Amino acid sequence: MLRNTPNSRADDFAKAFMDMQLAIARRAISGWVWPWFELFGSSTAPAMRVVDAFLDPILEDALEKVKSTNMSEQHNKDPVVLHDEVLNIMIAGRDTVSTMLHLRPKRLTQIKTAGMLTIAVYFLSQYPNVLRRLREEILETVGQSRRPTYDDIRNLKYLRAVLNETMRLYPAVPWNMRYAVKDTVFPNSDPTEKPLFIPAGSPVSYSVHCMHRRTDYWGPDAEEFDPDRFLDYRVHKYLTPNPFIFLPFNAGPRICLGQQFAYNEMSFFLIRLLQKFETISLETDSQPPDTRPPAHWANCPGRKGVEKFWPKAHLTLYSAGGLWLKMEAKLEE
Secondary structure, rough: OOOOOOOOOOHHHHHHHHHHHHHHHHHHHHHHHHHHHOOOOOHHHHHHHHHHHHHHHHHHHHHHHHHHOHHHHOOOOOOOHHHHHHHHHHHOOOOOOEEEEEOOOEEEEEEEEHHHHHHHHHHHHHHHHHHHHHHHHHHHHHHOOOOHHHHHHHOOHHHHHHHHHHHHHHOOOOEEEEEEEOEEEOOOOOOOOEEEEEEEOOOOEEEEHOOOOOOHHHHOOOOOOHHHHHHOOOHHHHHHOOOHHOOEEHHHHHHHHHHHHHHHHHHHHHHHHHEEEEEEEHHHHOOHHHHHHHHHHHOOHHHOOOOOOOOOOOEEEEEEOOOOOOEOOOOOO
16 A cells, blocks of 8 residues: 555545545434534535546546447436446445445446455454465465366355455444335334334334344354354354344345355455465554554453454445555465
C-alpha cells in the first residue's frame, strides 16, 4: 500500500464517495426522522458535487463515443439512468462480498470480495496454525503453481471453513433491513406473550453481526475465530438445525444470486496467494496512528479486546486505514 501525496482528482473522488456512503448509512440508522437532521442542508450534497464533477465528464465522453458507432441504438443513452447505474455498481462492488442495492426500479447485484479478503488475510496473520493448515491443504490439492479448477475449490473443505468463519465474525453487510410486504406477525421471544404485529410497509432492521456472535446460536465460544466449527460436531449441533443463524449472503427467497461466484472468487485469490507466500504478519507500526484500534479497547470483552485492526462500516464493512502486512515467500529449493 502506498501513501498518496497531494490529492489528485481521483483521490478527492474516492474520499467524497466514502463520505457519501457514510452519510447514507447515518440516514438509514436514523430511520424516518433523518430529514429533521438535515433541515439546513443535505448531508450528501457536498460529497455528491465532487462525485458528479468526476463522473459526469466520463459519462459524457462515453456517450459521445457511442453516438459515433453504428450500435448507438442498442445502448441506453439516458445520462441520468447511466449515472445512477454506474454509482450502483461502484457502491455494490467497492468492498462487499455481495450487496443488493436499489436505484430506480432496477435491482443490480454486484460481487466483490476485497473487504472479506482483507479480514480473511488479517485472521491468517493472527492465527499461524490456521495459515499453516490452510496452506498445506492448498499445496496438497493444487500444488505450488497450478491454476486451481472449480473441482479443486470444491475439494478444499478447510478453505471454505476459513471463509465461512471470517464472514461469520465480520459479515460484509453488518446490518440490513427488510420491509413487510403485507401485515404479518413475529413470534414473541416470551411464549407467554402475544406475537408482535408488523404492519405492511414497516421497516424491520436486523444485525447480522450480532446474530453471528450470539452464544445461544453458536455456542459459548461464539467470539472465537475457529474455522473447525464449520467442520466438526458443531455443524450438526448449531447450524444444521437452524441454518438461518448464518446470513453472510442473506437467506430464503432473497438470498444473494452471486453467492457461489463470491466463494469462487475469494477461494481463487487465497489459493494463489498462499501458493506463493508462506508467512503473513501484521505490520502494526506501519498502520496510520489514527486508524489503529483505540488503546482502551484492550480492556473490552470479546473480540474487541484482542483485535489489532479497526473494523468500520458504512453500507459495508471495511478496515480503517487499510491493512498493513508483511508476507514472506518460500525460497525455491
